[in-house]
Amino acid sequence: MNLSMILEMAASTGERAVATVGNRTLTAAGLDALARRAAAQFRNHPAVLYLGSNHLAYPVALFGSALAGVPFVPLNYRLGEQQLGALKAKHPGALVLEQEDLDALVDDSYATGDPEPPLEPQWDGDTVAAIIYTSGTTSDPKPAILRHRHLLAYVLNTMEFGSAAETDASLVSVPPYHIAGLTNLLSNFYTGRRVVYLPAFDPQVWLETVRRERVTHAMLVPTMLARIVTALGDDTADAPTLASLAYGGSRTPRPVLEHALRAFPDTGFVNAYGLTETASSVAVLGPDDHRTAFDSTDPAVRDRLGSVGRPLPGIEIEIRSEEGEPVPAGETGLIFVRGEQISGEYGNRSVLDAEGWFSTRDLGRLDTDGYLYVEGRSDDTIIRGGENIAPAEIEDVLLAHPGITEAAVIGVSDTEWGQRIVAVLVGDGDPDEIRQWVKERLRSSKTPDNIVFRDELPKTETGKLLRRTLLAELEATHA
Incomplete structure (x- = not known):
């Protein structure tokens, strides 16, 4: 199993548009050609470090790395020189793609000329696909190891191949070094939804892009959602094509969410909970749950707006006491997760327990209907x-x-x-x-x-x- 299978499946659609930035769009066939040309360059290096913003080169670099059989390592290009230098030093010999290198990677002439010999990707699912450094909000960033089998388990267990309409488009505003940036790309390509990249977030530009590109799906972190509803004030969003708006990455203040539900009355909201170490989302609160809770006068039902929903297919969630024992529904404890997509690995060190459970280090509780409520980090x-x-x-x-x-x-x-x-x-x-x-x-x-x-x-x-x-x-x- 290798991520390049998603590229191959997307490439079978030929001239279908798959990625847009500004006025330029890549087709599935064009991306395939660029990624294969890039892979020929990448295979002579132990890893590919991506130090740029959202760009058409991002999917080229990711799939090029998969074809070459080397880890893809997106780094936070906004870090200071000293911090970036320390991260680069952890990957000696790696190919470093700076912002100024990205245009060349998607230059039309780059994919012309004599074709490179076909590459046979490594189909061992245990090969490292990506290394993503955690955000380090309470400690120093750690290198989370994501193998091909982890990322493919997330996509294959939660998505249906080719399920999107040809007119569907997903607006991606999260940065490329965030786990959501990587998994959004994979899931959208797998379902056949065109990805529209926003290189830098601005609430007004985001709204204008949704309208201009007729965006049907979007994903935001709570700070972005708060800025959008602040920009709207008491107005509705005027985004008739937007069918789904996902948010996650940190806690969303209830007033912000309720404001957003009023501003986007015809949009289905999705709250996604996951971590870098879990290869994206492990629990989701879907559109029906959002609207039912928002419209309810029952405090217990309305409180579900504060939950992150129920586990995704293939995921188990357990709440444990400090002594490691499962606790009854309604009691707060440490959130543990288990499933095929769970990595729980830093460098060469696995932190899964003997039965494959991963401690998220988040505190939370499950109600009697299986809804998960996250109450913050245990360290906090x-x-x-x-x-x-x-x-x-x-x-x-x-x-x-x-x-x-x-x-x-x-x-x-x-x-x-x-x-x-x-x-x-x-x-x-x-x-x-x-x-x-x-x-x-x-x-x-x-x-x-x-x-x-x-x-x-x-x-x-x-x-x-x-x-x-x-x-x-x-x-x-x-x-």
Whole structure:
């Protein structure tokens, strides 16, 4: 099993459009020719490092690497020179594709002339397909190993080949070094949906692109979704072709989601939960669940807007206590997942247990109907006076306050309580009134000890809160 089989299947459609950036579109046959030409160059290197933005060269480089039998390593090109240098040093001899190299990779003349000898890809599913460095929001980035069998299991278990209409188009705004960027490409090519790349995200450009390209499917991280609904204000989106809008990658504030559901009344929303180590999504809250919950007056049903749905085919989810024992439905514990697509491997080290379970290090719970609720990272748990407190619970209450647009709750060292609860907020309001707001909805032990206002919160390019950065700053301030 090799990712190149997806390229071969797509190439069988001939002149069908498969990828668009700006005014240029690649056909399936054209991409196949470019990828095979690139593979002839790639096979003399131990890996291919991709240091560019969303570009037509991205699928060429990915499938070229698969054909050449070498790992594809998309790196965050926005990192500083020192950080990038350290990552490059981990891959001696690798071919490095910088932004300025990408146009040449898709130059029409590049795929002309005498054809290269046909390449026979390595069909061993255990061969490394991609190495993606985790975002490192709570620790240093780790090299997550994704083998061909992991990525193909995700695609084959969740998608139907050729199921998309020829007019279908998927707008991809997430960066190429994110797992969603890679798996979006694979799933769209497999279903036959044209991929429209947005090199840099801007809410107005995103909306204009949806309308101009008649986009039917799109995927966003929560920060992008928040910027779009802010740009729309009270207006509806005027995006009649948009049938599906997926979001994920981090927690989405409930007010943002509800605003989006009003702004896109005819669009089906999909919340996808997954990690780099799980080769993309492992659970999904689908369109029907979104609309049922949004329209319901039953608090228990409406609360499902805060869930990430149920496991995808081929995925098992188990909630365990700190002692490693399964807990009953409704109880919070550590989220473990198991399935063919789960890698759970960093470098040469597997972190799967003896039965193949992977600890996501996320806290969560399953309700009696199998819906998964993610309550934050286990590393983020605040221990105040011996009580374990999940920041997500307090953040949700804070975000319901009319003056607050963003919230991060952090535990800061304290000699009396072990940790103090500090709420860092974007917005405005009286700190004492905000603390009372939380106290009335939760209890005293979960009320922030301190309220801090900021113009913005530190985040990664994909919208994940950089808690370790915020904690370091707060610890210094508190000290």
